[in-house]
Amino acid sequence: MFIEVILPLLLVSVFTFGRCRVDIQQATKAQKQACYNGEFFLYVLIAIAGNSVATYLASTVLCQRIPPGLVALCSAFVGVFAFQGVMSNTNITMFGKKTLTFEEWMNKARDNAIARATAQEVQIVNKDRLSITQELRKLHETELNTYIAHYLGPTVVAQLNDKATSIDADPILYKALDLATSKTEEVKAILQTARDAPPQPPNEST
Amino acid sequence: MLSELLRNNTLRTLFKAIVDRTRLQGSELVDLDRSITREKTYTYLEQLREAGLIEVDATLPLEDFRTYYITAEGLKMAREIHRIEAVSSTDMRVMR
Numbered sequence: 001m002f003i004e005v006i007l008p009l010l011l012v013s014v015f016t017f018g019r020c021r022v023d024i025q026q027a028t029k030a031q032k033q034a035c036y037n038g039e040f041f042l043y044v045l046i047a048i049a050g051n052s053v054a055t056y057l058a059s060t061v062l063c064q065r066i067p068p069g070l071v072a073l074c075s076a077f078v079g080v081f082a083f084q085g086v087m088s089n090t091n092i093t094m095f096g097k098k099t100l101t102f103e104e105w106m107n108k109a110r111d112n113a114i115a116r117a118t119a120q121e122v123q124i125v126n127k128d129r130l131s132i133t134q135e136l137r138k139l140h141e142t143e144l145n146t147y148i149a150h151y152l153g154p155t156v157v158a159q160l161n162d163k164a165t166s167i168d169a170d171p172i173l174y175k176a177l178d179l180a181t182s183k184t185e186e187v188k189a190i191l192q193t194a195r196d197a198p199p200q201p202p203n204e205s206t
Numbered sequence: 207m208l209s210e211l212l213r214n215n216t217l218r219t220l221f222k223a224i225v226d227r228t229r230l231q232g233s234e235l236v237d238l239d240r241s242i243t244r245e246k247t248y249t250y251l252e253q254l255r256e257a258g259l260i261e262v263d264a265t266l267p268l269e270d271f272r273t274y275y276i277t278a279e280g281l282k283m284a285r286e287i288h289r290i291e292a293v294s295s296t297d298m299r300v301m302r
Binding site: 027029074107108113114115118119121122124125126127129133163167169173174177178181184185 | 228229231244261263265266267268269270271272275276277279280281282285
């Protein structure tokens with residue numbers, strides 16, 4: 001019972017989860033935390049259902065050709081990675097009418113998982129960028145311009161000033177947003193270093 | 207909306223850019239097609255948003271820094287457009 005049913009199902013679940021995670025992460029280029037949501041787990045569940053059928057079919061063929069100990073592993077592998085070809089062309093019919101193909105089910109679930117992961121990724125990234133922007137706005141404009149010239153090029157400061165003026169926006173906010181969105185990681189490092197640095201003694205030249 | 211996307215090249219270009227990258231900033235979309243004005247680009251984006259094909263995250267102030275991202279409905283539409291384009295390109299080859 002364990003080797004014939006539970007082990008293959010367990011392996012199918014593990015392989016399917018891994019495959020779906022790679023698929024969604026590749027499609028969205030999102031962080032891991034943005035990918036795990038209800039839509040993703042629904043996609044995994046539908047894929048596991050399809051892959052289990054494919055694994056069962058594979059095991060009936062493989063059990064006559066390879067040693068029993070390897071059947072579970074091999075059939076789960078074949079079931080998961082050959083699923084696309086076999087199950088994609090399987091139609092589900094109800095009362096003689098075609099309701100949905102497995103491919104349609106998978107596409108719908110995948111679309112929802114991609115859309116949700118993208119939405120979550122956008123929210124995470126933009127919250128981060130907003131907090132960076134708020135910190136950049138506290139800098140002196142000359143210092144902000146120096147960072148922009150260093151990271152984005154010496155001519156960019158003037159270009160951003162012009163763009164902000166053309167749309168009646170605050171130039172400092174516009175420049176801070178541009179730097180925060182185009183060089184997020186570098187700016188984070190600068191701000192972290194500035195936060196960690198000991199406070200400067202007051203200038204005694206006066 | 208499908209017929210509008212097939213008829214309007216600029217609208218389709220904007221939509222395809224968002225589909226390909228899954229998310230893009232307003233300024234990146236404005237820079238995509240310099241032949242149309244900034245305002246026109248945002249009008250097209252609003253049209254796509256109203257049709258449910260894309261969504262916008264307005265966490266960051268200013269239109270240029272808002273993020274336009276794809277929805278499940280948008281992905282379905284992209285597949286439909288791809289299918290139609292594939293069929294029409296096959297038809298063209300057969301006619302030649």
